[in-house]
Amino acid sequence: MSTLLRVEDLSIAFGEAPDDVRVVESVTFDVARGETLAIVGESGSGKSVTALSILGLLGHGGSIVDGSICFGGVDLHTLDEAAVRRIRGNEISMIFQEPMTSLNPALTIGKQVAEPIRIHRGVSWKEALEEAAQLLERVSIPDPRQRLKDYPHQFSGGMRQRVMIAMALACSPALIIADEPTTALDVTVQAQVLNLLKTLTREMNSALVLITHDLGVVAQYADKVAVMYAGGIVETATAQELYRNPKHPYTLGLMASIPGASVNPRSRLKAIDGSPPDVANLPDGCPFAPRCQFAHEGCTAFRPPLRAVGGGGHMMACVGYD
């Protein structure tokens, strides 16, 4: 399999140095064609920011302070804005975490889905609208031709999310970055949509980066998984290996927090002790150490880098234990 996206030592900060806050620290991962990489991890750990940086969408105050992002063998940093814009939309699509904020409330769904198709393919409005309707149909929106005339507020939360997915598929991108794409979908529609994404990834030999909190979805759809905590990747492995053999104390804590049929209903759920870290005030050394049951003095010396544990690309960032 050939690597399509490689992110190396990526660090991202908000604000001006020296008061800037590093929200992503030395993140490295890659995705090959035909592959699905899931990024999971704590709320606020830097998943969305990492995804946005790939598309150059960090917004005001945010910047890449270190590292490189290579797409199809080209370092995106070396391209001018126009070239990056061409890649975004044609070759990389993003499904944003909060659909309502990325849809324009004043424009019909049809206009918003068809416009990029018209621009990128140079087809007529009529053809673009027809294609938009077919895309909505693929994500199970009933009566799609009629619904193209509606505005976003007339759609349910999950329907808006599916509109975002349809838009991402429009230009047959080589890479889709989906940030929590199914949080507003019931499990039957979710299965439909994720199977569609997975099938397209396989058929078009493209790649999927799936950011999600749903560890059931990860188990069923991901090939590889990266686990994030406080701006860094703390563990990465194939999906099968990660579920069979989780190693990092944060991953262990996360897995133990899944509410499942084996837990007594309404009993106190297991959660990782302590408070989530504030990236503006991280402790020295391993950021998970204050909450870690295995921590010892050695853990506060430096932030542990990823290292191989076992074969098959299983890596984790922990010095304390094996």
Next chain:
Amino acid sequence: MTEIISNPNAVTPATETHPLLRVENLAVHFPIRAGPLATVSGHVKAVDGVSFDLHAGETLSIVGESGCGKTTCAMAIARLQTPTDGRISFAGQDITDLESRRLRPVRRRMQIVFQDPFSSLNPRMKVSDIVAEPLVVHGLAGEPDVLRRRVGDLLALVGLSPEMGRRYPHQFSGGQRQRISIARALALEPDLIICDEAVSALDVSIQAQILNLLMDLQQRLGLAYLFISHDLSVVRHISHKVAVMYLGRIVELADRDALFNDPQHPYTQALLAAAPVPDPDRASPYLPLKGEAPNARNPPSGCPFHPRCPHAISQCSTDVPALRQVGNRSIACPVVAPA
């Protein structure tokens, strides 16, 4: 995050005759406009005859297909959407047509966490002011010092540091914004919180902390939750009762265990079977519901689920099944629960 001790199974839902919330035959129909003059050409029956009771100290969850009317239901109960028909009673008072001035005390006791956290947070307000706002609006702010401490406590409860209150909503992650909405809803210690996908953007560990918090508050203060969620394992964990909706109607309503251990309605069965399992070695085969997703603007005749139902008989395409009490549940299906 604040530690909470809770005793498994200690919560017994109140069963007194007076429900905190009673919803009777609630309907919300949206006009469909077409043509250059935007004439009304029909209606979307987003909610069509929903009834249930919710008691103090109880959690009722609503699950169902995307677009089946859950959010619309929630908005109508919170009086943010005008019902077309039906009645909503809160703490014994009919609030269906209450004018906004008399609605104020009701709003104090009933809070909603919206499905889309970002669009419900004012982008120009600091997060500490957003959380303080309900207290200020209802004249409960007190001394500035006391208020500041209270807001700090609320942020800490949802796993955010009080210093983070100085920032603006766009400076937070999706899950952090969701927790800001929860902190704001808790500020007034309401009697009822409507949670519309309120924990969907949280990792399972922080989600567990928030769910523990919600259950603890319920136990201490007798809060009731109307909990809308697609996450069936969360629903199974925190609910006393579960309502399953399909195309604007409740098709099955039962106690948690009855619903999860012995689902009866064909749609409930299909839904529970599709839940992804957190184990790559047990990948369940993908068995899509047959047929098309139902169109709320042009619903099927008879039972709305019949075109996709494996058990449908001829009667199902003509008669709309009523929700009837059968054994330990309410169910709307003439096949699995014949009259």
